[in-house]
Amino acid sequence: MLETAAALTFGHALADFIMQTDEMVRQKGRPHVLLLHVCIVTLVSWAALGLPLEPLLLILVAVSHFVIDWLKLRHGGGGFGPFAIDQAAHLAVIVIGASLFPGAWDAGLWANAPGAFALLPQAMALGAGFVLAVWGGDYAVRALMSDLKPPDPASLPRGGRLIGRLERAMILMLVIAGQPDGIGFLIAAKSLLRFNDLAHDKDRGVSEYVIIGTLASFAWGLVVAFATHLVLVALGP
Numbered sequence: 001m002l003e004t005a006a007a008l009t010f011g012h013a014l015a016d017f018i019m020q021t022d023e024m025v026r027q028k029g030r031p032h033v034l035l036l037h038v039c040i041v042t043l044v045s046w047a048a049l050g051l052p053l054e055p056l057l058l059i060l061v062a063v064s065h066f067v068i069d070w071l072k073l074r075h076g077g078g079g080f081g082p083f084a085i086d087q088a089a090h091l092a093v094i095v096i097g098a099s100l101f102p103g104a105w106d107a108g109l110w111a112n113a114p115g116a117f118a119l120l121p122q123a124m125a126l127g128a129g130f131v132l133a134v135w136g137g138d139y140a141v142r143a144l145m146s147d148l149k150p151p152d153p154a155s156l157p158r159g160g161r162l163i164g165r166l167e168r169a170m171i172l173m174l175v176i177a178g179q180p181d182g183i184g185f186l187i188a189a190k191s192l193l194r195f196n197d198l199a200h201d202k203d204r205g206v207s208e209y210v211i212i213g214t215l216a217s218f219a220w221g222l223v224v225a226f227a228t229h230l231v232l233v234a235l236g237p
Contacts, residue, residue, distance in 0.1 A: 002235055003105035003121040004049065005098035008061070010124035011045030012090055013131040017139070019044065029073055038066045048124060050108020057101040064093040080144040087136075122235050126176070129228025133172045134165045137220045144216050164217045171221035175229055187218060 019040055027033045042062040046052075068089045076082030098104075105111050110120050141164060167186065174182045 001098050001102035002231070003111070004102055005094055006121045006125040006128065006231065006235065007048040007050075007105055007108075008045050008094045008097060009091070010128040010131075011048040012041065012094060013128040013136070014048075015041040015044045016090070017131050017135040028069070034066065034069060034073075037069070038062050041065050049104050050110035052104050052107035052109075054101055054104045054107060057097055057104055060093065060097050060100075065090065068093070078143065078146050080140065080146075083139060083143040122232055125228060125231045125235060129176075129224055129231075130169070130172055133168045133221050133224040133228075136224070137164060137168045137217060140220045141213060141216045145213055164213075167217060168221035168224075171218065172225045172228065175222070175225035176232070183218070183222070 015037070020037055024033055024037060028037065039062075042058055042065070045061050046058055068086060072082055072086045076086065105121070110117050113120075170186060171183055174180055174186075
């Protein structure tokens with residue numbers, strides 16, 4: 001069951017955060033764009049499982065993803081709440097699918113492949129955690145900050161997004177490596193730099209905006225990192 005869940009989560013993470021472009025997100029209200037996204041999710045999830053003959057599981061993945069995304073488009077709106085509910089619903093469907101079809105992984109090609117393929121579920125769990133921490137964090141933090149007035153300092157194009165991705169990636173690596181204490185030094189170092197940069201800023205809102213965004217990014221990274229660690233421990237060596 002855990003192997004099936006890891007593969008489905010990996011497929012979901014890839015399709016939702018890597019293979020879904022910003023243009024697709026903007027055009028998702030159009031039926032053909034939504035259907036294209038659902039097809040990508042289903043095909044990627046099937047490939048991650050090893051192409052097993054499990055049509056009912058694939059139907060569950062496709063229909064649930066369509067319904068959840070359609071409901072978010074029609075009734076969700078922006079903000080962190082709708083984003084969190086959307087992702088929680090997708091993960092709940094993954095748990096249900098893995099519970100109903102626990103043998104989907106064993107029926108796929110990868111389960112019977114030799115050599116390093118034996119560790120593929122762990123690799124998929126780690127890959128899903130990395131995508132959700134780094135790219136998923138983009139959506140989560142932007143959704144959380146969407147109701148706040150953004151500052152307007154001179155900065156590098158997309159500099160904040162890059163910094164956020166790097167810090168969440170470092171958090172994931174520290175937790176997986178069993179060195180969570182290093183996160184404290186990361187927080188202290190970034191806080192010192194931020195306060196130094198904003199020391200002469202007359203707009204207190206800029207400082208607050210940066211601090212909130214930084215803490216939100218770290219919090220997301222920590223949650224995903226520890227969840228990934230728990231899954232890896234459950235899957236075993």
